[in-house]
Amino acid sequence: MRFLIIKYYQSIKNQDHEFQIFFYFIWQSYLIILVNCVILFTASGLSDFHFDKSKDKLSSFFVQLCYYETR
16 A cells, blocks of 8 residues: 555656546545444444354455454
8 A cells, every 4th residue: 555655646746647546446445445344343342353254254254354454
């Protein structure tokens, strides 16, 4: 992500509008994932936080993704 931010500021200097639009969509996706992680952790509570892959593999995948993203 750090590389993309540096590249974004370089694209502002070079007037590279295509990369700015590309960066905007990636940044929005990243923020949506983080907001969903906050909602997930707030709703489930961190006290009973555990990885149970046997119940629901998709939700377990998102819980692990959010855990490593916010760590």
